[in-house]
Amino acid sequence: MRYIIAIMIIIxxxxxxxxxxxxxxxQNDDRSYLDLYNEFGVSPTANDEYGIEDFxxxxxxxxxYIDLYFPHDDSDRVDYWEPPNNAKYSIDIRSDxxxxxxxxxxxxxxxxxxxxVSIFWVEEDSVPPSYLVKIxxxxxxxxxxxxxxxxxxxLSPGIYYFVATTKKNAFERISISPDPLFxxxxxxxxxxxxxxxxxxxxxxxxxxWNLWGESAAFDEGSVSGITEGISYISACFRGWCDTxxxxxxxxxxPVQIHLETGWNLISLPVEPATNNAGxxxxxxxxxxxxxxxxxxxxxxxxxxxxxxxxxxLSYSDTNIYIYGAPILSIDRExxxxxxxxxxxxxxxxxxxIHSEPGHSFLxxxxxxxxxxxxxxxxxLPGKGYWFFQIFRSEIHIH
Numbered sequence: 316m317r318y319i320i321a322i323m324i325i326i327x328x329x330x331x332x333x334x335x336x337x338x339x340x341x342q343n344d345d346r347s348y349l350d351l352y353n354e355f356g357v358s359p360t361a362n363d364e365y366g367i368e369d370f371x372x373x374x375x376x377x378x379x380y381i382d383l384y385f386p387h388d389d390s391d392r393v394d395y396w397e398p399p400n401n402a403k404y405s406i407d408i409r410s411d412x413x414x415x416x417x418x419x420x421x422x423x424x425x426x427x428x429x430x431x432v433s434i435f436w437v438e439e440d441s442v443p444p445s446y447l448v449k450i451x452x453x454x455x456x457x458x459x460x461x462x463x464x465x466x467x468x469x470l471s472p473g474i475y476y477f478v479a480t481t482k483k484n485a486f487e488r489i490s491i492s493p494d495p496l497f498x499x500x501x502x503x504x505x506x507x508x509x510x511x512x513x514x515x516x517x518x519x520x521x522x523x524w525n526l527w528g529e530s531a532a533f534d535e536g537s538v539s540g541i542t543e544g545i546s547y548i549s550a551c552f553r554g555w556c557d558t559x560x561x562x563x564x565x566x567x568x569p570v571q572i573h574l575e576t577g578w579n580l581i582s583l584p585v586e587p588a589t590n591n592a593g594x595x596x597x598x599x600x601x602x603x604x605x606x607x608x609x610x611x612x613x614x615x616x617x618x619x620x621x622x623x624x625x626x627x628l629s630y631s632d633t634n635i636y637i638y639g640a641p642i643l644s645i646d647r648e649x650x651x652x653x654x655x656x657x658x659x660x661x662x663x664x665x666x667x668i669h670s671e672p673g674h675s676f677l678x679x680x681x682x683x684x685x686x687x688x689x690x691x692x693x694x695l696p697g698k699g700y701w702f703f704q705i706f707r708s709e710i711h712i713h
Contacts, residue, residue, distance in 0.1 A: 333411040333483070334358045335441040337448065341383045341422055343430040348381040355385065355418040355479055356441075357411040365400035368408035381432065382423045394419045411483075418479040424470040434477070435465040444553050447485035447515055452477050486510040486517070489555040491548070496559060497588035498531065498540035499567035502638030504587075504594035506538050508550035508557065523551040530563040536597075540564075540588075540638075564588065567638035568660070572697045574599075574629035580683035582624040582657025584696035585639030590618045595637060602628035611652050622647050622712070624655035624699020644713035651704045656712060658694040665692050668712050675708035 336356035342349035353372075361368050365387075372384040385407040387396035394417070395401065409416050424430060434450075442448060450466065454476045468475065490511050498504060510517045526533045528546025533539075538548065540563040549558040570585050583595075592600040603616040605625040616625055622645035641660040670676055681701040682691040694700055694712065704710075 333443060333446075335443070335446075336408075336438060337436050337442065337479075338438045339383055339420065339434065339436050339479075341381055341432060341434050343381065343426070343432055348379070348426055348430065350375075350381055350383045352405060353383050353385075353420070354406045354408075355420070356408055357413075357416070357481070358408050359411050361408040361410050363410050363413055363416075365396050366408060368406065369400075369404050370406035372403040372405040379426050381426060381430070383420060383434070384423070385418060385420050392419065393417075414483045416481045418481070420477050420479065422468075422470065422475045422477065424472050424475065426472055429469060429471045432468045432470050433465050434468065437464070440553065444489075444510065444555055445484050445486050447482040447512075447517070448479065449481075450477065450479045482515075484512075485515045486512040489519070489550065489552050489557045491550050491557045491559045493589050493591040493594045494557075494559040496538060496548075496561045496594065498538065498561060498563050499565060499588050499638050499640075500540045500542060500563060501569065502567050502588060503537050503539045503636075504589055504591075505536055505597040506533075506548065507536070507593060508552065510552070510555075519550075519552055525549045525551075528561070531561045562588075568641050569636055569638050570660075570697065572635045572637065574627065574633050574635060575685060576629060576631055577685055578683075579627050579629060580624060580655070580699040581627055581697055582622070582655075582699045583619060583637065583639065584642055584658060584660040585637060586621055586642055587619075587637060587639040590620070592616050592619055595619065596627065596635065599627055599629065599635070606653065606655050608650055608652070608654055621645070622657045624657045624701075626699075644711065646709065646711050648707070648709045649704050650707045653701060653703055655699045655701055656694075656710070657699055658696050659712065660696055662696065663694040663712055665694070668694075668710065670711070671709045675705055676710065677703045677705065679703075 336354045339353040340351040358368055374382055384403040384405055386403050387394055388401040388403055389395055407418055488511050489508055491508050496504060508519045508522055524533060526546060526548045530542050530544030531538050531546040532541055538561055543563055546561040547558055548561060549556055568585055572581055587595055592603055603625055604613045605616050607614050643659055645659060665680055680691045681688045682698060691700055
């Protein structure tokens with residue numbers, strides 16, 4: 316099976332012609348095999364094919380080694396260079412006038428056995444933030460684990476193929492989300508910053524965050540409401556900055572939602588100060604889906620609607636704590652078909668679910684757990700439930 320994790324590196328424009336380098340290195344865990352002297356980048360004086368900035372790779376004289384290089388000697392590959400320049404290179408520099416470049420590189424693992432290998436890159440600060448640089452494996456071997464600015468690979472002896480794709484002017488600004496952020500005292504929310512372009516959006520890490528005001532606190536990507544008032548937070552990434560306001564109001568009610576390993580069908584029994592799924596659930600929001608009332612299809616969730624149930628994936632048993640105003644009843648106008656409803660802050664027997672006009676939904680209601688679906692006689696806070704509307708009507712759960 317192919318496992319691919321694409322690694323995004325971004326990086327600061329000077330207003331002049333672009334000239335930048337990223338240095339690539341490869342090594343095993345104990346550094347007994349390593350190759351640290353490889354570079355790719357762009358220059359206004361370079362050619363897209365061979366130029367004076369390109370440098371031929373020198374292989375290790377040792378009988379066993381790991382080597383990283385840019386191959387331009389295989390006529391079956393798209394990056395082939397004609398003789399006398401058909402060789403393997405340790406430095407590959409292209410023209411800055413081209414919008415998109417693909418730098419194909421190989422890792423030659425000539426070792427005595429399987430190795431845990433790190434491919435890492437440094438000096439990316441020289442790259443303008445308007446550039447997108449994406450490094451990903453294109454071979455079929457190994458499991459890739461992305462750690463910071465390093466791509467982890469488990470490699471047996473052989474040749475492995477990668478590509479570094481660069482795209483000029485992919486981004487034009489940085490943006491904080493949510494913007495603005497609303498919290499209650501005691502409530503916490505995740506906050507992110509993204510690079511925004513016409514076609515690409517990239518979540519950022521390694522940012523410089525700054526908080527002003529005493530109504531909120533910030534710690535490792537999470538903002539907490541401390542006291543009523545307004546605070547401001549800014550995120551800066553290599554010359555680009557954005558600022559948003561944090562509004563903190565009265566105390567909310569804390570609730571705990573338990574997630575089991577695998578898919579969970581849940582709802583919120585409180586109404587948080589923000590409806591942004593990423594702010595409430597953090598990285599869990601990458602795997603959240605609701606059932607669309609109109610299309611009767613699953614769609615990825617961005618925002619949370621009061622009284623709505625949804626699926627969320629967890630890779631371990633965990634608890635999520637959420638603050639918000641208690642939801643005492645749920646009133647929704649729904650079309651015919653299947654729907655996922657939530658539950659208020661207290662359990663609701665099936666007998667207390669009503670509709671206008673009456674008898675608009677089938678009497679059976681279904682919950683979901685690890686073993687599958689089950690008939691539910693009572694709705695529980697924090698859970699989601701399936702039911703079928705016979706025709707459009709208003710439904711009341713209280």
